Amino acid sequence: MWRDYVDQIIKTDVLVIGGGAAGLRAAIEARDQGAHVTLIAKGNVPGGSSVMSAFFAAAMSGESGTPQEHFEDTILGGAYLNNQKLVRILVEEAPKRIKELEEWGMLFARELPEYYIAVREGGHRRPRLIHAAGKGSGNRTSHVLFEQALDRSVDFHIFTFATSLLKSDNEVIGATAIDMKSGEFIVIQAKSTILASGGTSKIYTRGACARLNTGDGFSMALRAGALLTNMEFMQYIPLGIIHPGSADGYTLGGTPKAKEGYLLNKFGERFMVRYDPVWMEKSTRARMTVAIAKEIKEGRACERGGVLVDLTRITEEEKARHYKYQPYFPFCLKEIYGDKVGQFLEPYEVKPTALFQNGGVKINERCETNVPGLFAVGEVSSGVHGANRLGGNAMSECVVFGKIAGANAAERAKKVNFREIGDKKLKEERERVFAPLEREDGYDPRKVKERMQEIMWKYVGPLRNEVGLRKAINELTEIRMSIEPNLFSQNKSSRMNFEWMEALEIGSMVDLGLMMAEAAFFRKESREAHYREDFPEYFPHGDNENWCVETGILYEGGRLKIFKVPLEFTEIKPGEIRIEKVDVPYLTVRA
Amino acid sequence: MTIQKTLKVKVFRFNPTIDDKPYYATYDVPFTFEKMKVIDVLRYIQEKIDHSLSFTWDCRLWNCGLCGVSVNKRPCLACITDVKNVAVNGEIVIEPLSYYPVIKDLVIDRTPEIEEMHKLGIKYIRNNPPEKIPEPMNPEQISFHRDWHLACIDCLVCSSACPAFSLDYEFLGPHLSVKLAKYLTHPKDEGDRAKQAYEGGIFRCLGCGRCDAVCPLQLEISKNTMELLKSASVEESLAPPAVRDFLENIYKFGNPWGESRAKRGKWAENMGIEGYDSKKHEFLLYVGCVGSYDPRAQQMAKAIAEVLLKVGVSFGILGSAENCDGNEVARLGEKGLFELIAEKNIQQFKKLGVKKIITLSPHAYNSMKNEYPKFRGYFEVIHYTQFLHDLIKNGKLKITKDFEAKVTYHDPCFLGRHNKVYEAPREVLKSIPSLEIVEMGRNRENSLCCGGGSGNFYTDLVGGKQSPSRIRVEEAYNTGAKILAVSCPVCLIMFEDAVKTEGLDKEMVVKDISEIIREVV
Structure with a gap:
């Protein structure tokens, strides 16, 4: 029986993987829709990178402009690779979510009684970034969300590291995880699973985000058969x-x-x-x-x-x-x-x-992925930002799409039943997860991780070219073939063993690195966040004739399949927006 | 310190699955650059020396609140703590934050805090939703909220530094208090924060200011949060009976015990101390309630008076006309009563022509020096240890005898942390021949509290085995000192009791500095 391979079983309507703003907002909404919600996070809650970020891009009213301007700026900033339907939702919903945060007790900086202060970031034609008042930079939003989620009795599991998504037939039916506090191998059976696991910046030597951003969500989704797009568009700050x-x-x-x-x-x-x-x-x-x-x-x-x-x-x-x-x-x-x-x-x-992964798991307007039962939201999802994200859009995305993902996940949970888990798969997963602890000798995960980060920074960094990308792919493949199966943790205790955790993260990072390098290799143009030294011609707007498409990635038959995914331009066609002159004040007090 | 090339780093190690008890591992870490932080040291160990060390961090700079550890017994955020400021002789000892259960090594379990937060119901409460958002509010209204409560990053460093906080949550601790105060100062919140604070045991706060000293965001918690919450509770008449008695007695009798005013000057009988007269006396010796009424503290008052008389300082006392200074009243949040007391005292002092005040108690020193000016009471206020130090420097006080003993000195909160007077008392002790001073691990800014602050010497809300006074006398005893020297009547009576309860009274005595000085002049 599969239960024999598991130390603990959790059953829940909606499983949220990730404890940042997106995950918390999704959990709140799913709870409000009557679902039982379990949230697991690799670190603390509130955690992830959203605790470090304070800014929401939103066209409130007054001097922060109209949603239409926000829409155009986002599309222009994303070089037309955005999913325009998602962007429309983002710009229309962001002000509502900001207002909702105020209803939950969040106070945004203001200097006039009825307006917020907004500041400007690159690419926005108006100061449009609303931010929390007070010293310290981030986390106040996450705390408000956390308080609300706690109040709704969301079941939190901190220091719980998701290792794989579980599947039955074609559906995602939960996930396996390690509770790092005890070292136990747990299975979470869920009717809907929301992936809100954040970004990838720690695949580089230089990364701005949280330590935990090793892209486990991307890897889990890929292995579960999800379609990922635009993985070459890694944003650097x-x-x-x-x-x-x-x-x-x-x-x-x-x-x-x-x-x-x-x-x-x-x-x-x-x-x-x-x-x-x-x-x-x-x-x-x-x-x-x-x-x-x-x-x-x-x-x-x-x-x-x-x-x-x-x-x-x-x-x-x-x-x-x-x-x-x-x-x-x-x-x-x-x-x-x-x-x-x-x-x-x-x-x-x-x-x-390194800052932000613009690409990720492709979602529709309901935050659904191509795999039934799997939803994605936040940095792990793709489509909103296109080829480049504008400052402040990330936090707005978290709260806007968090709500949508939570609602739809809860709705699905009402319709489906729990599914049995395959014995063989679970046994294999357990063996895979515990292998680094059982090996007596092999490679040191810390050193491998450092080597990978260097490869990625050198070859899949801000400036790329064919030779470098090929090198990266070769090196990563070598790590996959000969090093990854021989990683070992010197420390054998399963409790809070970061060495073991890193050995597992390397698996995710190799998947991620290969996706990013292969996609970058595939896209033969330069466009915003993806700069090819051997194709400098069209920078920054891109070669719209040939490449105004998403790069799709699927894992099929043991290898990555890379292909073009056509885009639907529902509102604006490539090249339609023109901005001749920009004279933006740094700040407005009437947003 | 002089910067060493190599740091000796002792790290707390404990894996509850394997180890019977915690142990310390020592690592040599190269000191590589001027502004090297504790997080750099720990990451070096984790990455280069010992992979098995568990330590968690996320953002690296002042945001996530996950890298809180205790360095040389002082809780701090590893990411902004300069190694060169904390190392002692090139050595640092790193431990997990205290009170919280250890998952492994330096990683603590935050679940109890989350559960308590849930239980207390810390979230925004509105009875009527706003009509319009952004809801009109005066930006000035939110400034206090913004500056002091919104910024908290939940690092738990403050609670881990709090002597009254332990995980049984009879007292919610500074961290959850900040969370409560966040909504108390929210201009539109309608929750009953006073009741929550009262139920969270807010009056167990000692006002010691350790939370202020360690807060990485300098949120001045004791003043802006703890006193604020206490005030709100007192205003709604929510206070434990002991606190109510304490305040009522001070209101009625001018002292916490409800003793008669006539007895206030009794300790000074037959000593030849004169009643204060501005024509005759330069200084007013303000004794305060504890020094006036408590038999042990009276010894201290006598000792100071004797020394001053011997040197020929021109001073007088108020005797039965003296009133409570009000410091504890203010710390308990009873601002109205404090105002009354302060104004009354100021009026009295002005009428008598008082210019210079020597205080026995650091508590009186604190309120007279820092708070009386707000009511236009400007006096030159001197703590007696400062005064003795001056006398010794000027050669007016001559120390004639040896005092052969090992002495450790405890910094009182209201002299040390709140007023930054660390050296005067130590200088006084140093001027005594043959006296050897040994420091406790936690000294000066990092000193513990005696457990008597904010009226707790009377209200006794922080008792039991984990009481700060008992922990502190153990610390003192472990230095090998035979004398625990203090410079505060509250510390004196608290430690005197604790030494007896701990059964250390054969090995160690508690003495006020004035009592030591009396023996050597």
Whole structure:
């Protein structure tokens, strides 16, 4: 019996995998629809990367513009690779979800009684990013969501690492996981499963997000037969911190936080003029990343290998606002670069760092995937952002689509029954999961992980080319064939064994790395977040004639199948939006 | 400290499945750059030396609140704690946050805190939904909420530092208090936060300020959260009977025990101490309730008076005209009564022409120095240890005898953490020949509390085996000191009791600094 292979069985209507904003919002909604909800998270709840992010892009009213403008900016930023139906939902629903957060006790920064403060990020034609008041940067949204979920008695399992999705026939019927607190192997039987497991930035040496973002969700979905798209569109954030310690690769936002905030190379030149004369330093993250990566590669980097962010022309008013509404910003600058930078008296050095996976599991307007029973939401899903995400859209996506996923998952749970699990599959999964603990010798997961991160950063980083991508694919395949089956954990106890966890994460990371490298290899053009040095012609808007399609990935017959997935342009055709001149204030108090 | 090339890092290790009890492992970690943080040290160990070490972190910078650990007995966030600020002789000891169950090594189980949060019902409560969103509100209204409560990142460092908090949740601890206060200060929240705070045992807060000292976001919890919640509870007449008696007695009799006012100056009889007269005396010696009434603390008052008399300091006391200073009243959130007391005292002092005040108690020192000015009571307030230190420096106080003993000194909260006076008492002790000072592991800013703050010397809400006074005397005893020196009447009486309960009274005595000085002049 399959039950013999399991230490603990949990039965639930809706299983949510992931404890960040998307997962929490989905759990709340599913609970409101009457479903029993179990939420498992690899780390703490609230956790993931949403605790680090404070900004919601939303066209509230007034000076943050109309949903239509938000729609156009998102499509333009995504270089037309967005699923326009999803974007329409995002821009229309985001203000409602923001209002709902206020109803749940969240207070957004404001200076006037009836308006929020909104700031600008690259690619938005208006200041449109609503943010929480107060010092510290993120987590206040997640906390409000967490309180609401807790109040609704969602069943939380923290430090519980999902290893695979379970299937019966063609349906996803739950997941297997390790409860790291005890080391137990558990099975969660669910009528609907929502994947909200976050991103991939930790597949790189330099990543801005949470430690746990090793892309396990992408790998689980792939192995369960889900269709993934656009995996080559890994977003890097241009202004990543350079630091000798742990803070290396962290980021404090994607654009210089002042109207007169410049990016300078070692000659003191505002180099963005050569890459994006219209938007300059207010350009999209993708374009600024490519610009900086090129400056570095072509020998115009400064002392520590990056470029300078010059905020010395910041106005007193902007400075005062930082201290009042985002004091973490000067605080962190001071912690990392010293007092002078913290007081905006000196420029500081940055270089790009991995941030966000625009691609992922393809979803429809109901957050359903191609596999019945499996829903996806948040960073693990694909379609909303296209080829490049605009700042603030990630958090908005989490709350907007979280609600939708939760509702539809609960609805499905009402219609279907629990399914039996196959004995053989479960036995195999258990053996796979525990193998690194049982091996007496082999490869050290930490070292393999480091090697993989280096390969990915070097060859599947901000600047790519065919030779490099081929190397990456070869190396990753070698890891898959000869190293992954021989990973072992020196530490044999199953309780809170991070070495063991990392050995399993490597499995996910190889899947993920291969998907990203193969997709990048497949797409023979440059478009926003995907820059091919051997196809520089169409950057940043892409070769719309041949490549205005999604890159689809399926796992079939033991290998990845890569193909073009045509896009439906329901509202705007490629090339229709034109913006000639941009003069955006950093902030508005009437959003 | 001078920066060493190599750090000696002692790390708490415990795997409950395998190990019978916790142990410490020592690692050598290279100190590689000036602003190296504790998280860098731990990651180095995890990645380069010992893969089996469990330590969890997520964001790396001030956001996720997951990397809280205790470094050299002081809870902190590993990501923003500079190694060079915490290392002692190139050594650091890293342990998990205290009170919470350990899952393994440095990883604690947060489930109890989540359950308690659920039980307390911490979430936004509205009886009537808003008509319009954004709901109109004055930005000034949200500023307190924004600056002090919204920012909390749930790192649990404060609760782990709190001497009154342990996991049985008779007391909700500073972290959950901040969560409650978040909605108390929310301009539109309609939940009964006062009741929740009262039920959460808010009056067990000692006002010691350890939470303030460790909070990575500098949220000044004791003032902006704990006192606020206590105030709200007191306003709704929700307070434990002991607290009510305490406040009522102070209101009626000017002291917590309900003793007669006439007895207040009794300790000074036949000592030749004069009643204060501004024409004759430079200083007012303000004794306070504990020094006036408690038999043990009276010894301390006497000792100070004797020393001052001997040196020929021109001072007087108020005797039966003295009133409570109100510090504990304010810490218990009874702001109205405090105002009354402060104004009355200020009026009295002004009428008498008082300019300079020497206080026996750090508690009086705190309120007179920091809070009386808010009611336009500007006096020069000196704690007696500062005064003795000055006398010694000026050569007016001559120490004539040896005092052969090993002494450890306990920093009182209201002298140390709240007013940053750490060195004066130590200098006084250092000036005594043959006296050897040994420090306890937790000293100065990181000192523990005696358990008597916020009226707890009377209300006694934080008793039992885990009471801070008993933990502290054990710590003192473990230094090998024969004398536990204090500079506060509350500490004196709390430790005196604790030494007896712990059965240490044969090995160690509790003495006030003034009592030691009296023996050597």
